[in-house]
Amino acid sequence: MxxxxxxxxxxxxxxxxxxxxxxxxxxxxxxxxxxxxxxxxxxxxxxxxxxxxxxxxxxxxxxxxxxxxxxxxxxxxxxxxxxxFPAYRVGELLPVDDRSAHVERTSEILSSARRDDRAPMVTVATLNRFMGELGYQRLAVFAGVASYVLERKAWKRPLPRRLDMETLPGLTADREEVYGLDRALNVLNGLQEYARRRKPSSSIVFRIEKMKARLQRQS
Missing domain, CATH: 1.10.150 (DNA polymerase; domain 1)
Known part of the structure; x- marks a missing residue:
């Protein structure tokens, strides 16, 4: 991370x-x-x-x-x-400029729709692979918050540099970390809308649309 x-x-x-x-x-x-x-x-x-x-x-x-x-x-x-130390951010080892950090509040990206308790589960490992395609590091938990941090090499993409998840992942009986499919799609929907607002013509917008379909087929 x-x-x-x-x-x-x-x-x-x-x-x-x-x-x-x-x-x-x-x-x-x-x-x-x-x-x-x-x-x-x-x-x-x-x-x-x-x-x-x-x-x-x-x-x-x-x-x-x-x-x-x-x-x-x-x-x-x-x-x-x-x-x-106003510019020292948890999860980032180098100082950032607040004017260009693009660290968004979860409420500004993710929908607050009620969770679907019947939704199939998506492993964090699977979600990490999808987020990795966009340039994000693996999910990291710090001080009780689960976050995705964008790799420096992907900072030019119209994506937030850090996205805090709504909750910590759940655990299966086999101790495997998971999120509901509805929550995983919520993340991708939020990132897609964020990218669309910043750069409507970006290939990221279309890439995420395909990723959502893939995720649903795999679940």
Missing amino acids: TTLDPYRPEDLAAAEALYWSAVRFTVGQVFGADPAVADEYRRDLSDAPPFERALALHDHPLDVAAALTGKSVTSERMKTYDHA
């Missing part, structure tokens, strides 16, 4: 510089603790493989600081953090 290649040292170094400055600030200024604990944690990870270090950057600085200090994340601490 990373937005950078962990084996490109310059990219990883830039992401880490941003991330650890956020963690250090959060420990010291938000939680009122000694920032040295953040430095110690960073040193512990310094010898880890690049991929493991990149994965560590997905832990939100607030959660990391809470774990390091033993203090809880309160609404006041969240406000202090958000004021200091």
Whole structure:
């Protein structure tokens, strides 16, 4: 789910510089603790493989600081953090420009229609394949929210860079993650309408139409 290649040292170094400055600030200024604990944690990870270090950057600085200090994340601490780092987004390792991020609220993309409890199930693995065709990384769950994040190479497409799902996936008796077909189609419908509004002639609009038909045939 990373937005950078962990084996490109310059990219990883830039992401880490941003991330650890956020963690250090959060420990010291938000939680009122000694920032040295953040430095110690960073040193512990310094010898880890690049991929493991990149994965560590997905832990939100607030959660990391809470774990390091033993203090809880309160609404006041969240406000202090958000004021200091308004452009640092969960699930993205590099800073983004709010004017061009295209991170949409779920309510602005997905329909709020009542769920169809009789709809067949679609595995998250299947949905990941369809979303991957559009340029999205696999579904990732962070802080209780399931999201799809658009790969950097696909940012020019008329699609939101991140889409938060309405709910977490369900689990079958075999512990397989699933969504109802109605919810999966809701995602594709929302993305199709989003693309249509931004660029009506985009091939993405027609591609999603075909994807919806394929998904229904497979379910």
